[in-house]
Amino acid sequence: MTAEIALTTPTQRLSHYISHRPVIALLGVLTVLFIVTGMKDPALFTTQGIRSTLLLACPLAILAACQTVCMLTGGIDLSSTMIANFAAYIAANNSGAGPVVSLGFAFLVGAAVGAANGIGIGVFKVNPLIMTIGMSSVLVGIVTVGIVGDGFLSGSTALLPLVKTLGSATLFGPIPMSTIVLAALSLLIIFGLSRTGIGRLIYATGDNESAVRLAGTRSWRVLLVVYTIAGLLAALGGLMFSGISGSVGPDQTNSYLLPSVAAAIIGGTSILGGTGGFAGTIVGAFILTVLNRLLTGLETTDAVRQIIYGIIVLTLAWFYVRITGQRTD
Amino acid sequence: MAQELLQATGIAKQYGSVIALRNANLSIHPGESHALLGANGAGKSTFVKILTGVINSSAGQLSVDSVATCFSSPAQARQAGIASVFQDPALVSDLTVAQNLRLTGTPRAGFARALDDLGITGFDPGEQIADISLPFLRMFDLARALAHQPRLLVLDEITAALPTDLADRVFDSMRRHTAAGGSVLFISHRLEEIIEHCGRCTVFRDGRDVATFVPREGGESRIVQSMLGDSAGLVREEARRSSVSFDGVKPQLEVRSVAAGEQLADVSFAVRPGEVVAVVALEGQGQDTLFEGIAGAQKFDSGEVLIGGNPLSASHPAKAIARGVAFVPSDRAHALLPQRPISENLALPLFRRTRTWGPIPQKTVSAKVTRTVERLSIDTRAASQARRLSGGNQQKLTIGRWLTAGFDTLLLFDPTRGIDIGTKHQIYDLIRDIADEGAAVLMYTSELREVNLVADRAVVLYRGRMVAELAADVGDEALLSAAHGFTNTHSHSGKGATS
Amino acid sequence: MIAINPGVPTLTRLRRRHGWLAGVIVLFVVLLIIRASQVPTFGGFGLRTVFAGSLALAFLAMSQAIVVISGGINMAVGALMVFTNCLCASLMKDQSLPACIGITVVGLLASVLISTLMGWITTVSGVPDIVVTLAASFIIAGAAFLVLPTPGGGIAPDLQPLLVGGFSNPVPAIILLTLVLAGIWWPFKRSRWGIATYAIGSNRSAAYLSGVNVRITRIRTYALSGLFVGFAGVVTTAFTGGGEPRAAIGSAALLTSVAAVVLGGVAISGGTGGLVGPVFAALVLGLIPPLMLGLGWDPNLAQVASGVILILVVLFGGLLQIRRRAS
Amino acid sequence: GGEKNADSTAGTKAGGKFVIGVSNTLAGNGWREEMICAVKAESVASGVVSKVIAVSKNGGPTDQIQDLQSLISQGVNAIVVNPADRDKLNPVIEEAIAQGIVVVAVDSPVSAKGAYVAVNDQKAWGKLTAEWLFKQMGGTGKVLYMRGIEGVPADSDRHAGVKEALATYSGITVKEVWTGWDYTKAGEIAVQELSSGSYQGVWTSGTDYTVVNAIQTAGIKPIPVTGQETNAFIGQLINGAPGAVTTNPAIIGGVGAHVAIEALQGKKPNLQTILTPKVLDATTGKADLQAAYDPKLDQLYSSTFSIDGLTTFTRSQLTSCKGPGE
Ligand SMILES: Nc1ncnc2c1ncn2[C@@H]1O[C@H](COP(=O)(O)OP(=O)(O)OP(=O)(O)O)[C@@H](O)[C@H]1O
């Protein structure tokens, strides 16, 4: 007999329903949050309000995408924000050389660092946490050394007009350009995860690496691809973030690291791998953005904001464990 | 009659969808050594774990000295005088012997004395467990249990990993223990041990106790009888064999004198297209190494494997799979994607080549998957997550995966372990069909009946060597005694009794 | 009678068990000598710079190490250090020496309490500890701001030298480290509790079969981790004479703690290593920036160095594994 | 043992020349980088400095205490420090002075005895800037008050000035946010705030041009923004963005070096050197702004190139950003 049949009480049925479609529950949460925030701060319902929400959610969602793909394989990328900063600097430094070169370099750096992570984790079986923590430390050093004095990053900090446009310009009405980038990316990722071979293998690797191996896949290749993609996403996130303010900073996205992981967890992606998806992560990113705005409106301090962040992440993680019954101990 | 030391009635245990124990009853007198027998998956270890407070039962009643009890931890059971040596080692490998003793609060003097009684010298409390060979670890485990001077000593397949000389020391200590008025619950797949050293035995089958008697009187045949049972009534039991003869057919899979460490030495045999060859062996006779070696999941030290006549040097399963060799491992947990849907589990091998990492041809893939689901009649009610499936359906996934992907050689390791009788017969038919379609099948089974039911030939391993090559229909007793190393009877080939 | 196959020779055993530790200590000494040779006068001042400067990170490394040994990871050590620092600083402002000593105890207790709570939540919720501690690190960092909204606070001037020593006096720092190691860690390591901690890190099911209460042991580990974090916070207060609620400090410290643990010879998979290794590793990591300065390089390269060291150390372990699998 | 140390320094080894250490806790911040360039430029111009050791590491007082200790052990003759805290550094600074090292705090003051201080009058800076802004707003409305780093003296002094201005303008309300003097972060915060609340003006502690960008990004109609002579910001003002520059020259570092060198040479400079800021906006100071703006320079450049009597370096020495022997 199967679990399905065992589902008798309404709560069980509900929890089972949600455990399979967290996105729907999350959309509910988002809607409620949006309305509550709007009642507190009606400007949210204006074109401006919606636009700014979309605008600010974009970089977070992209960095969260980077965490999502890694977490699906049972890993994590704590170097993502430093990759983002690094790439943004590279792009700015070369902005003189035109979009192709400048963006080319930026994404090349992202991919290279990501691939390095992937080789460490996939081939040498370095624990993802350690690998990416180490990498982030390396990047912090490189970037700081690069920008001080006449370091190799001390060139122009002027932003590429294209990046500025994508990051901050309006497409029409409340829709900023960045939303199009995010939308396109989302379709790509969601398709990639659900409808391609590598997508299947990403979930499979996170679920049971030995099964993947016994089925004839060299799982290090999967991890290499995943962390390279993560690097590219991080680079994109850094660029989009710079676009908002039209500038670059050595630690510009660092405050997004924990929120990006949080967005993925809220979105129902398990840090142990194997379950979740990007759709949930996007909603998670929007929830955090609207929440941020609510708290901004409430004139709370950063302190309170952080505390509420933490509590929400913890509660939701606990909630998922309860409904999916996948304890770890 | 004398008051029972231990009385277990109606013990049942369910793991999610798997039923490990249905209704187990057992009673142990003071001062007796009592054997617990049963095929793999019969529920022996589960019973032991309940008895010693490792897990708690779903139903049933335990009483010690006819006082109802229920242990919530091994420590508690130990205080109540029940100490056990578990099937899987319970010594922490990163710690030293002394530290492991501290964990269980075992008096070091008592431990040393116990080791001394077992006739083992030169033990060093500072030695790290990781540095001690498995046989001695089992002895340490035993000595630790004895050091607590338990009233009931539980030994779950302690002899499986022991050479004869050490095994004998175990029996001596059992004798001493019972002589001193203590009792022993002894689990083993080696029947001769049980006949020789146990006063009574209880046989489990499919989670139930089916018989309790004196092994010396019953003898091997009675034991085997009740272990195997007569499931004839349940399903038709006609044996299927290949109709064609294999004379002159080139082998599809050929193993030439492969060896690996302690586990395997000089094993050679061949499997021809359309043939099903069964490997018969007791627990831990090297069969796991043999299968994993052929499948490329681990390396042989020497010898070679040929596929269709060409040598296969498989450093990674991918290499073997690319040569059409499919492997279904013993432990489902290694092959299953527990959180993924049935469809993804069945389609997994389709994406092993990097060139298939792009968009999935939905139509063809789902067609293949559907075909497999129908052919294996997999229960799709819980299609969303494999971990929600029953053990039998999970097993179907790990086999069906290869039907979806295609293969020429199929390695099945105990494909019916812990599955209900109905599913078992579906799998038998499947194996035969696969063979009839021209694949070569090599299967290990711990259920002797299956040899006669599905195989054409049987290859018997004992202590890592190939001791006999028998026709599948020589009968369970013959197979069993061969598996116990008695190779004087029924041995066709000259390979017998080399060890 | 049969004798057990001649086990590992004592020398090999010593090398295997303490080789790494010895290596880290030698590395530290060598770097120290190099540093001494770089500067015109290297006396008490230089030594104090090294020991007092890395003291907090040494304690943080200990707090991380104990959790890693038990098979977990604690992403909140940095934030918790900042919190304890801010709590002490805000309470100690303009207080007498005795009062400050009392507050020190309060700070330690608070840290232990919070850490224990994290451990409890981890065990009852079944949420992976990395998630719990990650979320907790948000909350704790926020709480730090609440107890000390702006950098400041204070500490009794005569308590500072007691904990971290005045300039040119490295002794107190060294004594404090030794005291905590000898007074808390070594007894614990030898106790049944300590062994249980290693056991659950090495093999949870075997530990459970041996009668270890895994939940309690995990919670206890977090409590001890909290105690060490508390020391880190107190020491920071004494070193700067105040508190600073910047979350960035916490996250930077977290990275260093993990680096120190790995470099200190604690396997990230748990069950092995000790706390002395991480302590010396922390001192080594603290020595790198001034060394770079001495070489005329940008001290920021130290970040790169410690990152590379961290990766290489683990990568080396990975290579060994692959080697073993091959053979 | 100050004398002994002063003799055995790397400086004396290099033929009677001096070694100057610089400690900065905001790496990669354009303004701070130029400050360090100014130290190098002034050292070159003076001709008596053999080496400038700059430690520019992101962090707070804790990190800076260690940097200062390293510089002391390194045997420098003078330290130019941009302090992360007014009081926390005193013990180590006083220890340095005891060892015979000249210490000059630039940009922000320290309260250590015997330390030289070369700063812009930050309190006046805050007051002037706020008064200009509040006047523009007609004395009523809500101001987005974007401060720097909590606890850094420059920030708290400016805050004191702003509070004085607020006392006289009762119609003004402020929403306080912290930028960490990070241009990018300031821009992002501004987008958040400006698109959620309604503001009539923005007071920045120097993170100016990204806020003007943010106003465009948020798509609201322009409101006055105050800042300092950041090249890009000046450009924006010239191109018609409402706002004002209040001078806060980054070459204060050079001034600090000047003071340090004089002290080392035994000329007794004043303990306190304080610059008075002046406000330039598109109407009153158009000419000055146009003079200061240089589209070829990096957008973060702080466009003041010399201060009479306090700096001796040339513009090219500054922009080349090379210390002696580099
Ligand atoms: N943790 C578990 N989760 C799910 N199923 C389990 C678990 N442990 C045991 N089982 C199942 O319970 C059944 C009985 O297992 P058990 O280990 O008691 O058999 P056994 O008689 O000890 O077999 P063996 O002789 O191979 O040791 C098997 O079908 C096994 O697959």
Ligand SMILES: Nc1ncnc2c1ncn2[C@@H]1O[C@H](COP(=O)(O)OP(=O)(O)OP(=O)(O)O)[C@@H](O)[C@H]1O
């Ligand atoms: N029929 C065959 N005979 C001998 N060797 C083969 C055969 N088919 C594949 N191989 C070898 O087995 C290995 C795996 O081959 P396969 O076609 O599976 O490639 P893969 O590694 O699985 O996927 P990809 O190479 O596309 O990433 C390769 O080294 C290949 O050369």
Ligand SMILES: [Mg+2]
């Ligand atoms: Mg068993």
Ligand SMILES: [Mg+2]
């Ligand atoms: Mg290939």
